[in-house]
Amino acid sequence: MSFVTVRDLFQTYGNRPIIERVNVDVAEGEFISIVGASGCGKSTFLRLLLAQERPTRGEIRIDGAEPAREPGLDRGIVFQRYSVFPHMTVRDNIVAGESFRAGWGRFFGDAAKAARDRADQTLARIGLDHVADNYPATLSGGMQQRLAIAQALAAKPRVLLLDEPFGALDPGTRLSMHDFLQDLRAETGMTVFMVTHDLEEAFKLGDRVLVFDKPRWDPHDPSRYGATITYDFDARDGGIPFQTLKENIHVPEPH
């Protein structure tokens, strides 16, 4: 039962292929970690999932719907930086998760009060209630990312996309963010795609780990070929020592 379906996905900038022939099926509620070296198209793949870019060929469908033409309510995103609105207080950032779809981008009267109360509950749950009236710039990096995740979830997306969300955090904060994310996921059962540089993080949080790499390599012209999914690990049973290869690999094996 495939929830997110990626079929024959190609993305080319100019005549430079970035990713080629990506096929993957993801069930609802799966947590997908995406790893790979720099410049191997993980972030491009995430932008394609987000519909911030449209692929040269191929398509991405969520729950069988038509491929999206622009970012929308069904996909939530948390970037490494610039994920919350700096000109809104912490509380208003959460309220924005619900109110931006309204005609004026804000609620009025009773609806506004109800949304504020819901936002305060959310903030209490994620431990940010004491800074509800502050601006995000006064928050630490970890708090800003917690806020960004809560804001994205306030819009109730069908798929949550995380682009190196903890990349700029120190190791201790990163661990507490892992707990935070795992709790939220246990609560919501949401489908998540997370791009990360950190292999340990990828296996710890993910149900599946997709590895992006270039299966073909021209030493005279490294940008000749694009990257694709070369490994697809099942990471459910506890991370690194226990991973098992899930699908056929696309790399030529040494003889």
Added chain:
Amino acid sequence: MRLINIKPGPALALFLVLLPFAAVLVAYAVGSDIRLTANPSDKLLPAPGTVGDTMMRLLTEGDRRTGRILFWYDTWASLQRLWLGIAISASVGLVFGLLIGLFPLMRSLLAQFVAVLSMIPPLALLPILFIVFGLGELSKVVLIVVGTLPFIIRDLSQRTYEIPQELLVKAQTLGASSWVIAIRVALPQVMPRLIQAVRLSLGPAWLFLIAAEAIAADLGLGYRIFLVRRYLAMDVILTYVIWITILAFAMDWLLRWASRRFYPWAEEGL
């Protein structure tokens, strides 16, 4: 110790701040004294005392014919023109800045056009403005608008364009329409920049105001300066110049205060 590491204490800092002002005053007083001893009826550098007396007279005594204190009428007339011109520039500039910065279609349509427009020297248009809009208030306000609007549009469209793409994408994933992104994300983010742009435009705005008043007006700070020039009334001119400087400085300070007060989150950018 290196010079770059030597920082003044509070007392020394205050002294250093006041020093150039004092130096100018002293230089003027000495120069004026030298000229007046050589020729007591010299009009070029009136003694500081004379300027002070003139200042008091201008601020308090009415015109002999009408009884109006012209100084305040001049100030009021000039400030009205300036305020109107700047207000029109700021609001039109804000709208077009957002349109050009946010919508690629508008950028293609208008960005180059505004860039070319901004190269027209506004003072060269002054005769046309006088012919088209007459010698009244309208042509002066229009000159200020023509002189400051292209800069404000270009600055704000650039700032809007520089809003991190991540924020615009995030807003879209929260279901925001183009309209909501414009009023809830882009507008508040460029408001502090608008105040900055207006601050930078105040200098040119005063320039165009005084130029327009010098050529055709019957009231206004610039008009008065160019009127008394005929009588070499340096004391009056100096009073007006000091007053214009104080006004300009006060406006600048007020705008900076407003920016801090209403957009505290943009603090580090100012």
